[in-house]
Amino acid sequence: MEDTRSVASLMDSTSSKIQQLQKAFAELESQRAVTLNLKWKELEEHFHGLERSLKRRFHELEDQEKEYETKTRKAQELLEKKKEAVEAKEKVSLERLQKKRDAAVFAINSALVKYNNPPPISITSVEDSPNKAFAADGTDENPDGTVQEAEISPEVKAYPQLLKLCGDMDSAGLHKFVSDNRKNLASLKEEIPAAFKAAANPASLVLDSLEGFYPVEAPNGDGKKDGNLLGMRRTCIMLMECLSVLLSGLDSNSLAVVLSEDVKQRAKSIAEGWSPLLGSLEMDACNGNSLEAHAFLQLLASFDIVSGFEEDGILKLIPMVSRRRQAAELCRSLGLSEKMPGVIEVLLKSGKQIDAVNLAFAFELTEQFPPVELLKSYLTDARRSTSQGGPGNASPAAQDEFNERELTGLKAVAKCVEEHNLEEQYPVEPLQKRIVQLEKAKAEKKRATEPTKPQTKRPRGAQPRVTDNHNNNNNNNKTGYGRVIPERYPQYVYDNRQFLNGPIMAAQAPPPPPPQTYTFSPAAAHGNFYGNCYQYQPPPPYFH
Template identity: 30%
Template sequence: MEAETLPSDRIQRAIEELELQKALITNCAIQWKTLSDHYSSLKKTLAERAESLDSKLDALESETKQALDSIERRESSLPERESSAAGFIAERRDSVVDEMESQEDKLPGDLQGFLSWYCRRMDSAALWRFMVSRRKELAALRREISGAVAQSLDPPRLVLDAIEDFLSQPDAIVAGGGCERCWAVGMLVWSLLESEGRKASQVASSIRERAASVAKSWLAKHEEKKGNGDIEEGGTGEGGKEETESPEGRTFLQMVVAFGLRSMFEDEFLIKMVVQNASRKEVAKLAVGLEFGEKMEVSCFDTELYDIINNLVKKGKEIEAFYFVHESGLTEKFSPIDLLKSYLQNSRKNASAILKNRNHSMAAAEESNNLEMNALKSITKCVEIYKLEDKFGLGSIRKRLSQLEKAKSERKKSQASQKPQIKRPPPTRGTPSFPPSKAIRIPHMPSATYSRNPSLGPQNPPASRQPFNYVGQATYDSHPSVPYGAPPSHGRSSSMTPSYNTYYGGVPYGGQPINYGAYEYPPPPPQPHYQP
């Protein structure tokens, strides 16, 4: 038995050793396959990167060659372009001089003619003042100003001269003064921008340096006036931080874009200005012109624009964020539909809060109604401008808007019906009707017989009945037998001339006197004592 057991144990141990070796070989094979795949992947990645680098180097060489060729062509064309520009300027100058010296030259009669007339003469001071004087024709000014500025010899210099002249005024940046006229300068600056504020015009380096100096002095004056309290601060936003939206802030941003001053100011300051003035749609276009956005392919600009949009959303300004998203092309990262839905929901919450906090009063209902109506109109405008009807239906919005407008009109009608109406007697021919004669003896009116130092004499008893004669324009009897102006029976003559007229019940001039019956009068008020 022992002889039979020993061979079987050896065989079992041999089999176990073979299984162990098999597992080791399998593990080694797996490790080898993993390593070979990893090295193959690295080799493939390195090959792709090398190929990409080669293609980029080829593209860079091609772009460099094109840039060098463009520079060479530009340098070769400089003399021709210089002579052409000089000829154009000389021709324009001669035409303007001839027009100014011509005796037959007459002032234009229309708005477009006046704008062109001032621009051709480079009269910047008169130009912006003329625009201020024609503020009622604002739509026509917006339509004609760009073409008029283009007719000037040097549009950037014309606009910059207008800005300098505006800032030289004593009340240029004081609330209620120059701030009310800043829109004219802003319209001139906007005329320099191309593609609706996305691209700055070509400006000479000397003009750019001068514009930078003007912009910095503008900021210095603004801070000085702000420190002196000459500028009123705006409302307070969340967190107690003040938000000062102003026309001059928008004009400053337009100036930075138009004259290419982006690199001369800190990003934090420009972002703050953009957020403060984000309620205007053109500011979103200016933000793109300030290189805040994806189109510059710089990560810091992306972050800045994201911060601006997120800041607007946190402050409940979803409509402003909506315009920023569309102008910057970030519709994939910020959903415009979600912004509109959030704005609609927040506006309804705010309207309900107004009603609840003010106990559903009439004034609260009016304010809540107006708030929701304005929100619905803003949403409708956004959807119609960017053609989002297929993604954001306006049926319920328009229905709710019509309900609010109907409720507002009914509320106005009910308020008008509740007001007391003053009934006027119908006009009659002959002698008009008069108010009661007691109306002239109200306590606060002076008596016709008051004198500066009256002597107290006998007075009529309270219950006595005296006839009251009310005669025409020229006569007033304070006593039945005493004509107007005669001294009273108990004192000196009056030194005060009464000024009663037909307002208190007199008859038409020259008419017959009207005799009213006797009335019981209350005791007369005590005679006032006037010092001489």
């Protein structure tokens, strides 16, 4: 700025300098002896031209300076806004990280308290070599190599049968016990890891329980159609998960004893037998919930045999279990955390945005995969398929299928938003309104398509009002009238009182009614019975 001011002051003094030069030139001309060819007007015009050129250039430089200052100010404001946004994100990330850290510390402390200070429970002595793995937990070892006492979690008292089944290495009995108590599966999963300590070899017990996972008679059969096979496979997965919980609380020496080389080799043989059977699985057919793929991956993780199999083959199985709640922890156990961006990309290409969002939150990849955008694209795909199946383009059955697909997608998105606390970024009120609208339309259509109950056709003409005192509380009688037994033919009421028989009473009898326009013979039609199962007796003849 000081340079600009100095240049401006010099330019303002140009006129005074020109006047001084004019005076000097006049004085010079008055004293000259020889006439000069140079005229003053030419000099004055030359200097004025220089002045105008300098002023024009000076104003251009001023405009450029102002423009540069404006751009600099805008850039500084933008940098300040970005800095504030980054600081806000850092604060939120630190708070979330602190919560996870506090939760992890609390879980670790709880586990330490649970496994280091449980009350001892006496159990039957078993062989020494496998149970030496639990000596560090407070067991007393005798010189003969047997274990007298083992510290078992107090929750095992709720199911003491588990201790006996594990101590006897009875895998079939363990399967049956879990199946019989499947209603209390949550408490079982807490007790089984502690009950495994009573087993001579917990890893071998779990491997024994895997027998029959693929039936010998039909190894490629569809397990979804066999309820017993489906339950058995779920139990196998749960037992492997419980073994992983037990192993996570052991030190390196104890872990090496439980997962010996023989055990690992046996587990690897089982996995190699299962691997070819997984080739027939399709990602779309599995819908992210394949028990076969889950069991294979859990076997690799629980027995630490991941290194014996190709990573690409393992990664191809992850989308087949992406919908299961253990998917994220399973990927961590398999050491695939760094490969999760590629897995999420595969899920997005296959239209599984919900599973991709869950894994993005589990592995903190929400910056790379924005959850709100993924959820909106999932709903867009669902609505696009629904719009293509409009009333003019699809049959009613196809339209019902499209509506059901949209309803399922809306519920999945609403649940995902609530689970990950995205209500501020993605309000669920419009989703809930659409869900209510689709469910109402579905209920109305179902009500309209239900077959109506046939109503009893009433006979024409005046009918007597019959009261059924025995069925006054019958809820099916909506009209308030007594139940009238429908008859195929009209009933005739015959007066069969015996005391009216005889000539005297016959003489006093009223004239007979006019003849009917049709004839009916009950005896010929139904024998000696009416349609209401009462026996028919012919009346005496009238005497005229």
